[in-house]
Amino acid sequence: MSEVRQKAASAKQTAALMSSLTTAQKNEALLLMADALVTEQQSIIQANQLDLDRGRENGTSLSLLDRIKLTEDRIVSIAEGLRQITELPDPTGTELESFERPNGLRIRKIQVPLGVIGIIYEARPNVTVDAAGLCLKTGNAVVLRGGSAAISSNKRIIEVLHEALSRSALPADALQLIEDTDRSSVDEMLKLNGLLDVIIPRGGASLIRNVVENATVPVIETGAGICHTYIDESARTQMASDIVFNAKVQRPSVCNSIETLLVHEAFAKRHLAEIAGRLKEAGVEIRGCETTLKLLGYGTPVTEENFATEYNDYIINVRVVQKLDEALAHISKFGTMHSECIVTENEDHAARFLQLVDAAAVYHNASTRFTDGFEFGYGAEIGISTQKLHARGPMGLPALTSTKYLVIGNGQIRG
Template sequence: MSEVIAKTKAAKATTVILGKLTTAQKNEALMIMADALMADHDGIIAANAEDLARGRDNGTSPALLDRIKLTPDRIAGIAEGIRQIVALPDPVGEVLESGHRPNGLFIEKRRVPIGVVGIIYEARPNVTVDAAALCLKTGNAVVLRGGSAALSSNRYIVNVLRQALTHSAMPADALQLIEDASRSSVDEMLKLNGLLDVIIPRGGASLIQNVVQNATVPVIETGAGICHTFVDETADAGMATAIAVNAKAQRPSVCNSMETLLVHRAFAVRHLASLADAMRAASVELRGCGTTLELIGEAKVATDEDFATEYNDYILNVRVVDSLDEAIDHIRRFGTMHSECIVTENADHAERFMQDVDAAAVYHNASTRFTDGFEFGYGAEIGISTQKLHVRGPMGLPALTSTKYRVLGNGQIRT
């Protein structure tokens, strides 16, 4: 029996137990997990150092190394994310609808766990903890398959968490890590109908498309993030610069960072040069349309291929547009329905942008970097769904539940 099948079967065997745990028991297990991470942060950082050293030897980009890197502050943030999940209401058992039918039947719709959730992701070890905590809080078993770039970190973290669970009512086998980093382990997970109830991919476009196109297990697509900020002609220059620099440079390696800045021509003539200087001061390489190059000086020409690229790096496309409509058309062509922003003082333009742009999150005068489960008050997130069924946007606890109808009668039969 392969590692994938053996560990998924072990996870599935725990679902009967998980479904009976009280909220208090689940919260206690999560608190023990958070405390264990903090107690063993030196060991986690040592394991993480192995991944970083291997990455540097293999020529891994600085942006990807940043996604892998763990520090005491980042570990503390991850542990705090677990504690915030503890503080959130448990959606399992929530009654969504209820009522009596004319024939006397009482029908009640409740939230229940999904079952066994498979997470396939790349190089962010914090996802290991976020996914585990969210799934376990909602009574789901979880099978994690991270990328080889963070294997040492993930292995160590999962061992810490599984050991912590032995001191709780929650079975340790509810949390599994697939350590086989070959493509075959992913391919095997995609076909585990009957063992996995859903797969959630987190990573770059190629990973996500492989899962979406080849899985027979149901998939919740967390799409790539080609995010835009449109600076309208009435935008406050200081606000626009602050939002744009934050959206690009605060942490460019993540999916909610901006990849293309769209600027109304009237604003560009007055302020694009100074905005470009602010980007360069933040170490951002600029690529632009012809008008952009005329206004900001030396930069690379941005092609359609650039506009369709999720860089996850200190690279930014800039395009000057003549209208709100042109900006929206560009987003419709190149966007991935993740996060889009308009900076404007024109309320009508803001409303039309937010109405007409089809994305999981649309912003008025705020950075796209806020599309995040922690920032939305979910404690953490399992991913940011860019599809429309059954959830969209940052996926917190309710997104990891299904529903069950409870029908109570007193002898009714259908005629």
């Protein structure tokens, strides 16, 4: 039996027990996991260094290395995410509605775990912990398949978490890591109907497309982040500059950073040079439309392919538009329904943007970097869903549940 099938089967065997655990038991396990991560942070950092060294040898980009890198502060933050999950309400067992039919049947609709969740992701080892915490808190077993770029980090993290689970009421087999980083292991996961109840991909466009197009197991689609900020004519200059700078520079390697800046022509003539100059000083490469290049006097001509690219790097597209509708049309064409922002003091324009932009999160006068489970108060997230079925936006605990109807009768039969 392959590693993938064996570990999925082991996770499946724990599903009944997982669904019967109390909230207190699950929270205790998460706290043990959090403490263990902090206690073992040096051994985790040592394993992480192996990934970083291998990445540098292979010519991995600086932005990807940043996604892989773990520091003491990052590990403490990851552990804190687990602790915050314990403070959140446990959705499992929650009664969503109850009613009685004319024939006397009493029907209750409650939230229950999905079962066994397969998560396929790429470079960020923090996902290993976030996914484990959210799935276990909701009574789900989880099979993780991270990328080769962070395999040493992930293996050590799972060892640490398994040791913590051995001291709890939760079965350690409910948390599995596929160590085979060959593409065939992903292909096998996509067909594990009967062992996996759902698959959630997290990563770049090619990974997500492969999962969505080839899986026979149901998929919750998390999308690539081609995000935009549109600066309207009435925007306050300093606010616009701060929002754009934060959304591009604070951490460009993540999916909620922006790839394209759209600027109203009137604003661009007055202030684009200032905003672009600030980005340039931070090392951001400017790829601009013809008007942008004329206003700035520097930059690389932007292409249609650029507008359709998620850089996750210090690169930004800049396009000058004549009106709000032109910005809306651009976002509709190139956006990935992730996160979009308008900076404006015109309330009518803001309302129109918020209503018409089809995205999981739409912002008025705030950075797209807030599209994050931690920032939304979920403690952590399993991903940002860009689809419209079951869950959308940052997926916290409720998104990892399904429903069950409990029907209580006294002998009723259907005529």
